[in-house]
Amino acid sequence: MDVENVTLLTEFVLEGLTHQPQWKGPLLLAFLVIYLVTIVWNFSLIMLIWSDPHLHIPMYLFLSNLAFMDSWLSSTVTPKLLITLSFEITKISLPECLLQFFSFTFSASVECFLLTSMAYDRYVAICKPLLYPMIMTNRLCVQLVILSFVGGFLHALIHEVFLVRLTFCNSNVIHHFYCDVMPFLKISCSDPSISFLLVFALAGTVQVSTMVTVLVSYACILFTVLQSKSLKGIKKAFSTCGAHLLSVSLYYGPLLFMYVRPASRQADDENMIDSPFYTVIIPVLNPIIYSLRNKQVIDSVRKKLRRNV
Known part of the structure; x- marks a missing residue:
């Protein structure tokens, strides 16, 4: 299409979750409560970890960064959604849309890498306990965290570079409640084939790759635990890894489900329903899962409460 003969669009309409007015009130209240709980609980977990010297170990270093990225991911999507539901402001500019997509891709990618680092940490702790202090040093943990952030940034940047090259001139309606890549590409009047390829390839x-690494780590953990034939060891291993395994399952399930289905209007509707699960629900579940299933975190909370009484 000759770009000189068309009007390029720089403003879009987020259609998702606004076409049924009867649900706006309940959705607004639900998302507001979930967002507030997400921010308070995640930052409380971060403060607890950094204020307690007993929690200054690799597992909790990863957990504090995961809590930070959960807050980031939720803050990328939820505030705009709350504004849309409250004031019916569904318009979003192209720069805002690109920034929101970059922030979402960055935080989601970093979470994938952090979950993988946490799985490796559990693998070393259970399969090579005697070598754990020598392998999982503070230096290695910091390096893994930095690599997670760098990897997430580069992943988001590559997608962003190809999105910036696209033009929009036909429809300005994004069939989603935030600027996700798939519905965004479908309204482009440029050829988005390279961007589509990047989504499925990169x-x-x-x-x-991160999911397979996690599964291999836990397969090795399971094999090691079953070999020990110690009921106490098995219970301790499942207690240590259960929270992380549950978090991984909840995170990767809907995320993979979204990008393996063929493109269709029905698939778009299902993706829009699935998206709140890992952009809004998972960030509030993670700190609850790790807090309630972790004896050291519970003991640390009790100590803090006793000091304040």
Whole structure:
């Protein structure tokens, strides 16, 4: 299409979750409560970890960064959604849309890498307990965290570079409640084939490779635990890894489900329903899962409460 003969669009309408007015009130209240709980609980967990010297170990270093990225991910999507539901302001500019997509891709990618680092930490702790202090040093943990952030940034940047090259001139309606890549590409009047390829190749590689690493780590953990034939050891291992395994399952399930289905209007509707699960629900579940299933965190909370009484 000759770009000189068309009007390029720089403002879009987020259609998702606004076409049923009867649900706006309940959705607004639900998302507001979930967002407030997400921010308070995640930052409380971060403060607890950094204020307690007993929690200054690799597992909790990763957990504090995961809590930070959960807050980041939720803050990327939820505030705009709350504004849309409250004031019916569904318009979003192209720069805002690109920034929101970059922030979402960055935080989601970093979470994938952090979950993988946490799985490796559990693998070393259970499969090589005697070598754990020598392998999982503070230096290695910091390096893994930095690599997670750098990897997430580069992953988001590559997608962003190809999105910036696209033009929009036909429809300005994004069939979603935030600027996700798939509905965004579908309204482009440029050829988005390279961006589509990147989504399935690059994003798929990040998701599948990190998920496979996690599964292999836990397969090795399971094999080691069953070999020990110690009921106490088995219970301790499942207690240590249960929270992380549950978090990984909840995170990767809907994320992979979204990008393996063929493109269709029905798939778009299902993706829009699935998206709040890992952009809004998972960030509030993670700190609850790790707090309630972690004896050291519970003991630390009790100590803090006793000091304040």
